[in-house]
Every structure is written in structure tokens, then in C-alpha cells.
Amino acid sequence: MEAVKVQDIAVNDLPWKIEYNAERCTMCGSCVASCTFRAIKVEVQRKSVTLSEANQPVPVHRQLAVPVIKQVADVNCACRGCGMCEKVCPNNAIRAVRNVDNRRNLLFNRPIKRGGRTNLNAQRTLDKIIVGRISQMTDPSLDSIRHTFDIRSPLGRVLSPKELPVQTDGGKLVMTKKNPPVRWIYPLIFSDMSIGALSTRAWEAVAMAAAYLNERCNLPVRMSSGEGGMPVKLLESEYLKYFIIQIASGHFGWNRIIKAMPRMKVDPAGVLIKIGQGAKPGDGGLLQAEKVAPHVQAIRGVPKATLSSPPNHQGLYSIEESVQKMHLSLNAAFGFRVPVAIKCAASSTSVSVYNNLLRDPYKICGGFFIDGIQGGTGAANEISLDHTGHPVVSKIRDCYNAAVEQGSQGQIPLYGGGGIGLTGNAAADAFKMICLGANGVFCGKILIQLLGCVGNENGRCNACNTGKCPTGICTQNPRLVKRLDVDRGAQRIVDYVLAFDLELRKLMAPIGNSSLPVGRSDALVSTDKAIADKLGIQYVC
Amino acid sequence: MCRIGAVKSKKPVYPSTALRLMLPQQEGHDNSGFAMVMQDLSGVFALYKDKPLLSMACTKQGARLVEDYMSAKNFVKMAEWLPVPNKQKGLDIQTMPYYIFRNYDYPEHYDDAESREALLLDTRLALRKILTESNQGYVYSFWPDVLTLKEIGDPRDIATYFRLWDDNETLLAKNIIVQCRQNTNYKIVRYAAHPFFLQGYTLCANGENTFYTKNKEFQKNLHRGYIGFESDSQNFLYTLHYVLHELKWPLAYYKHVITPLPFAEIAERPDKEILLSIRQSLAHLEINGPNTIIAGLPDGRMMTCCDSKKLRPVVVGGDDTTVAISSEVCGINEILPDRNSERDIYPDEREVVVIGNDLEVTRWKQ
Numbered sequence: 001m002e003a004v005k006v007q008d009i010a011v012n013d014l015p016w017k018i019e020y021n022a023e024r025c026t027m028c029g030s031c032v033a034s035c036t037f038r039a040i041k042v043e044v045q046r047k048s049v050t051l052s053e054a055n056q057p058v059p060v061h062r063q064l065a066v067p068v069i070k071q072v073a074d075v076n077c078a079c080r081g082c083g084m085c086e087k088v089c090p091n092n093a094i095r096a097v098r099n100v101d102n103r104r105n106l107l108f109n110r111p112i113k114r115g116g117r118t119n120l121n122a123q124r125t126l127d128k129i130i131v132g133r134i135s136q137m138t139d140p141s142l143d144s145i146r147h148t149f150d151i152r153s154p155l156g157r158v159l160s161p162k163e164l165p166v167q168t169d170g171g172k173l174v175m176t177k178k179n180p181p182v183r184w185i186y187p188l189i190f191s192d193m194s195i196g197a198l199s200t201r202a203w204e205a206v207a208m209a210a211a212y213l214n215e216r217c218n219l220p221v222r223m224s225s226g227e228g229g230m231p232v233k234l235l236e237s238e239y240l241k242y243f244i245i246q247i248a249s250g251h252f253g254w255n256r257i258i259k260a261m262p263r264m265k266v267d268p269a270g271v272l273i274k275i276g277q278g279a280k281p282g283d284g285g286l287l288q289a290e291k292v293a294p295h296v297q298a299i300r301g302v303p304k305a306t307l308s309s310p311p312n313h314q315g316l317y318s319i320e321e322s323v324q325k326m327h328l329s330l331n332a333a334f335g336f337r338v339p340v341a342i343k344c345a346a347s348s349t350s351v352s353v354y355n356n357l358l359r360d361p362y363k364i365c366g367g368f369f370i371d372g373i374q375g376g377t378g379a380a381n382e383i384s385l386d387h388t389g390h391p392v393v394s395k396i397r398d399c400y401n402a403a404v405e406q407g408s409q410g411q412i413p414l415y416g417g418g419g420i421g422l423t424g425n426a427a428a429d430a431f432k433m434i435c436l437g438a439n440g441v442f443c444g445k446i447l448i449q450l451l452g453c454v455g456n457e458n459g460r461c462n463a464c465n466t467g468k469c470p471t472g473i474c475t476q477n478p479r480l481v482k483r484l485d486v487d488r489g490a491q492r493i494v495d496y497v498l499a500f501d502l503e504l505r506k507l508m509a510p511i512g513n514s515s516l517p518v519g520r521s522d523a524l525v526s527t528d529k530a531i532a533d534k535l536g537i538q539y540v541c
Numbered sequence: 542m543c544r545i546g547a548v549k550s551k552k553p554v555y556p557s558t559a560l561r562l563m564l565p566q567q568e569g570h571d572n573s574g575f576a577m578v579m580q581d582l583s584g585v586f587a588l589y590k591d592k593p594l595l596s597m598a599c600t601k602q603g604a605r606l607v608e609d610y611m612s613a614k615n616f617v618k619m620a621e622w623l624p625v626p627n628k629q630k631g632l633d634i635q636t637m638p639y640y641i642f643r644n645y646d647y648p649e650h651y652d653d654a655e656s657r658e659a660l661l662l663d664t665r666l667a668l669r670k671i672l673t674e675s676n677q678g679y680v681y682s683f684w685p686d687v688l689t690l691k692e693i694g695d696p697r698d699i700a701t702y703f704r705l706w707d708d709n710e711t712l713l714a715k716n717i718i719v720q721c722r723q724n725t726n727y728k729i730v731r732y733a734a735h736p737f738f739l740q741g742y743t744l745c746a747n748g749e750n751t752f753y754t755k756n757k758e759f760q761k762n763l764h765r766g767y768i769g770f771e772s773d774s775q776n777f778l779y780t781l782h783y784v785l786h787e788l789k790w791p792l793a794y795y796k797h798v799i800t801p802l803p804f805a806e807i808a809e810r811p812d813k814e815i816l817l818s819i820r821q822s823l824a825h826l827e828i829n830g831p832n833t834i835i836a837g838l839p840d841g842r843m844m845t846c847c848d849s850k851k852l853r854p855v856v857v858g859g860d861d862t863t864v865a866i867s868s869e870v871c872g873i874n875e876i877l878p879d880r881n882s883e884r885d886i887y888p889d890e891r892e893v894v895v896i897g898n899d900l901e902v903t904r905w906k907q
Contacts, residue, residue, distance in 0.1 A: 135749075135751065135830070138748075138749050138831075139749030139830045139831055140831060142850070148803060150803045152804050154824075158822055159818075159822050160822060161823050162787075163822075164819075166790075166815065168789070168791060171791050171793070172791065172793075172812070172815075173790060173791070173794060173812075173815045174815070175814050175815060179814075184804055184817075404758045404759075406762070407759065407762025407763065409758065409759060409825060410821075410822075410824050410825055512829060512830045512831075513751055513752070513829045514829060514849065514850065515827060515829065517751075517755070517829075518824070518825075519755050519758065519825070520751075520752065520754055520755055521754060522754040
């Protein structure tokens, strides 16, 4: 008999336990081969069995050495609940089960890093808002199939009517000089997930979906590159116009981007300066050395090392400076032909930032992207994921209202993200955000979930940071990447966006709008009094 | 729902013409009120066409407050018409004690058009504030050669009360814009009845502006005169005023502001740069929902256009001396039965129809 050593790690300390049915197991080994976390292993167990092999019962007692699948009792190899073993098992012999009594937070003697979304703060304001103002009788609903809808959003600095460089000439208006660049795009932006955070193939699948939606479906969906550069071939191709190139504090990939500039055939859709990210505000990007494969090193121009983007853009001390230095230099880099927008983590200070951008005399900020706490990340300290950030819904509303107060709504387009599509229905989320004042939304996590990511807000998988992504999406391991079918993945994103478009019309039609109801808060009601009061919409029950 | 109408004539017409235009359409409205704006007046005001005319309804105390204010601001009273109402029993009308229509001369030092326009607006806004705060009445317009009459009740009875059926020589005008409903889906408020008036621009609308909140939130910062918002149709007037009076753009661009072309169509146009600029910078003035508008411009021209899906009707018909715009053709049939109805115009969703002062009709697609 063994004495209990209480400090030993046992399987029942871990967040997920493997439920294994030896009778069903055929010992094919697929589960062990598929587990990227080495959470299960094959082990030989001594087994005491009584069996009879003769024609008549002749029971014999034997001690056998039998191979079994066993969970590894080690926090470093803890099961993540990704379910690959269950997926691959031909005989339903194994599955991961959540262990509610786990002691995970107590076992790690260092800060826990993981990817995915917040496990706390996943409450859904948007689900307590209903599109409650239905057009009937005097103002008829539109027909979502028969009528035409104009679903486009601006990306770029919009001038106030009195600032427009126009004059009357012979009864017609003519432009006296150029407007700042404004792109009219689809109100759903594929959010910034870098090559590096994503496998090249996963990034490619998202990019393929974006290109297909543009070329074949007439939906001008734009994709942000993420802070990791882009393949030179793409930079020098016609497809660059579908991409918003991101620059973040690490400036990763910009060496190549700048070198490719003279050979760019078209301008990119925009440049997005990432100041902060909703899932880990105040913290820079992080790409662990495990994921810095040779091609990532090449694109980013770095050695194999853990790549930390600083929390701040070095040398920027104020919003004014940010506007002058970064916006101006990036605007200048592309000849003032490409809108330059900025992305910040939602924060209780977002309105101040937005006000400053609105008042900037150069009028060169082409969009304000606010990223809420429910957004995803490839790697973060869990404490940041769960305990820092700010919900995005009221923040978008606050910023919009601040602009309304000054009569400058619409001049710097507002895009909201961070949890859009958290429950799977991005169209409803987007629509409500738009009614509250957003010009559009951006989403990332749902795209990789469409590709096959199994992570969720309840601690499932979320191992994006480890390089062991079991779906081949967030890893640079070539064997794992092969698990991802790029074409099918892209197709699922395309199908989803087409459904999104249809659903958006299904929401616009009943409120009688054929163009986006930006700021039409009167179309919304809330079943929660506090939410209704905060957002300035009708409370209903 | 509303029905709206307008009469534009080479010869001054009586208000009864406007009433006869509207009454056949009564199945489409609820007969809950009557409102009209008359422009290019004859009758009692013919001699004072260049002097601002104040149109108001108030109590005795309200009248005194207004008089005090006007004399304090050095306005000089020139002429006045106080209707002598027919107070017969059984009329469906919610009357105010006094209806005052009074011409003033400008105070000294207001010699140029711009300062006069500002003065008249500021005066009307000040009077409105005084009367609203004291709850003593309503001021509808203060502008040369423009008279506004609004009241709650059955339009026929309102006309009887003001003796409009008599066709006496007191009230006549070449341009009348009219509506027969105390319009609003919400509270009955006199200010919510269109036509609305601002600095020479008159407008009434038949419909529902589903971008009311957007429009309102944007407009309230654009101009001090953009106030009230008792009706979602005021948005149309304020945008008309903004585009023509503030931005000083040609009339053709009004339609591009309220019902911009779809992006795909803009891309095909030679003037796409301008149209896109308008669409993006004036996005919050776009209207949605079913609408028809009829507007009167400061120079006497009238225009009509519809929403971008043509969800509300309107028809323009006329003869050599009179042109009428009406929600329904039955109204025009009543006042112009002998016109050639084959020449009636039913504007489509992209069309603007303008009637000039010589009754020449101009129409174009936006």
C-alpha cells in the first residue's frame, strides 16, 4: 500500500480528466498521436483477470500485462479539453471531461499564460438588447429579399459638410481639392491575427475567404494583417487592396512592407495602428519562441526568440504626438492615399482619446477601433485576460454620444470589436453595435472558430500560445498545420459571411432601413433597466 | 398618415382652394387639424410685402409679452389683421384666444439681407421661447410675405371659424402649402403640424422618417434654428435649409443628401467624387422610410420628391394658370377638373420636380 503524498499532482487536480473505456479501446493509438499536449500516454498495466478459454467453463486466474491509455498527471501536460482524442477515436473509447474540482490555479507556481478569450466577464450585454422598434403600418417594413440594401461603412477621415473642398460652378458642385482617403467597405472587418500567431495556412485561409468575398460575392470585406507582416507576393499583388496593414509596437514585418512599397501595384485598404488590444490591454503582443518558425523569422526579420511587442509605441507620449508622428508618417508613406486608423483597447478613457482624435487639426485619423474585454488573443497572461479590460458596448455608445455632443458624429468612423459573435451570431451583435453608433465591427476569434478552433470561454483548449494548437490554426508545427484543410476552412468563413449579410438585411428590413442605421438607438430596446439607462435606449419588460 | 398638397398659381388664390385640394383626400388623413403656409400674399398684406409678417396664436397675456418684446427690440408695427372668427356652435376646433398676423418694419441698422434674415430668425426663436416658457401661445413664422395658420380640429370647421370659405379679399396668395392633419404620431402639439417654416423655406412631408434620431442628433448642432423636432418631418426642412441656405449648394444636391444613390450607382457616375463626398459627410442627414415632401423655396419656387423606394405617392398637375402638387390625384381633380390629366406627373423615387414662378415645370433624375 502506498502512502499518500499530498503534494503530488494527480489527474483529479487537473482541469480536464480523461474518461477512458478500456473495453472499447482497440489500441489503435490515434488518440495518443493526436494529442498535442502529451496529456495521454500508452502505458502497460498489470491486470488481474479471470477467464476461461476451454469449451466448458474452466476459469483461470491470471495476471496480465495489458496496454492502456492513461492520462499524464503533470501540469505541464495537462489536458486542455480540446477533444481531439474523442474526435479521432474510431470506437468512442475516450473523451475529456471537465473537472470542476480542479486545483489548477494553485498548482502553477508561475503566472499562467494562455490564449483565447476571457473566462470571466463573458456576460453579454448585447443579448439583453432587442431590435424592438418594428416598422408597421405607416412606415412599412422593407423586404429583405426584394429591396436593395446599401450595406457599406466608411474607413477614413470624413470631413464635416462645411469643410468639404467643394465650390459651385455653373450650377454644379466641383471638388477644389482632394478629400482625405475614405474607403467604403463592408461593416465586418476580419480582425488582426498575425502570421505567427496563426499558422501561415490558417492566415491564408482567412485571406482566401476575404478575397473570395470581394471577387465573387461583391462584399468588400477587409482583412487586417495583424502585426506580423505579410508575404511579399501578396504585398506586390492586386489583392493588397483587400488588406489593412497593421503596425504595432514591435513593428514586426515592416521592414519587408517598406521594401515592397515601390513594387506595390495597388494601395492597401488601410493602415491600422495598434495601440492596444482588448483581451490584454496595456500589454504588448507576445509570440513565444516555439511559434517563431523559420518562415515567421523571415517575414518578421527576427531570430528565433520569444517576440514581445512593447506595451507602448516607443517614443509616443501623447495622443497629439501619436497623431503627428505615426499618423502623419504613415499617411505620408502611402502618399496620403490610404486611410490610417487606430486601434485601442476599450478603456474608461476611450472617450478622451476619441475626443482628441476628433479635434486633431490635421484630420488624418481615419478610424477608431475599440477592442473590448471579450476579444481573443493568441497569448496573454491569464490574469490580463480575465481581469483587465473594458466591455466594448457602452464604450462605443459613449464615444458616439461624445461625437454627437460636438456635432462630429461620423467624422472618425467607429469600429467595435471584442466578443462580436461570441455566441455565434455576429450579425445580431454587429447590428446592435451599429444602432448604438458603431460604423462597423471587427472580429477575429469567430473566424478561427469557423476554421475549426475549439477554444471557448470556459477554459476549453485555449492553448494558442503553446505552439501545440491541436487544430493546426495557431501553431507553426508543419505536422499539426496539415490538420487544417485550408479550402474548407475558407469556405466556411465565406458561407458564414454570406449568412451574416442575409441576417443583417433581415434586421434592417423590419426597422425600415435600406442603409446602415448608424446611431439609430431608437431601434433598440433593452430588457435590463441598467443597460437601457446606460445606453439611452428604451427599457421594456 | 398625412396627405399633403400645394397650389402655385399665377393669380392669387383663396385658402379655400387649398382646402378643396385636401378634403377629397380625407380618407387618407384623420381630419385632426389644418395648417397652411401662404407665400406671395395679396389682400390685406399686399402693401407690406417687404415687411416681416408675424404669424402667431396666443393668449391675451402672450400678446402682451410679444408686444413688449418687439417694442423693446425696436420693431415698428406696420399693419395687422386679426381674424374675426365665426364662433358658431358645434365647430370642431380647439381655438386659441388670439390669432395675430402683424407686419413690422425692421429696426434701424438692419439694412442688408443677411443681418435681416438672422434678426428675423432670432426674433422668432426668442418669441417662441417667451411664449413656451409662459405657456401663452405659439409663433409660427416671422418673415416677409409669409403667413402661417395652424389649428387643431376638423379642417372644414377650422375654415368656417376663420371664414376661409367666404373667399373674401383678405387672404390670398400665389403659393399655398397645406396639410390637413395635426400631424404627429405622438402628442398633439401645434408646433408638430407641418408645413414647417424656416428663413423662407417651407416644407411639409407625408411619411415616416425612420432616421429621425440620426437626423435630429446631427441637426441640433448645425444651426440655432434647428429646434423643436416635434415631428420627424422637421428633419426634411432643416436639411433643405442646411443644403441650400447654409452650404449654399444648388437645389439638385438636396435629393442627393436625403436619399443618396447606392454606392454601386455612384461608382458609375462621372460626378462620383462629389456624390461620394456628400454621402459620407452628410451621412447623418440621409432619410429612410416612406416619404414624400413638398417644399417652398424663398424665391417662390416649389419642389417635390419622394423617398428612395417610392413608398409614398405624389402627383403634380396643372393648367396655364395653376399647378397643384398633391398626395392623391383626387385633390387635383377637384380644383383643376379641366386640366389635361395626361400631362400629370407622378415623380419616381429618383426624381425631383420643381415648379418655377412662371409655372414652368422642371424635372430631373438625381
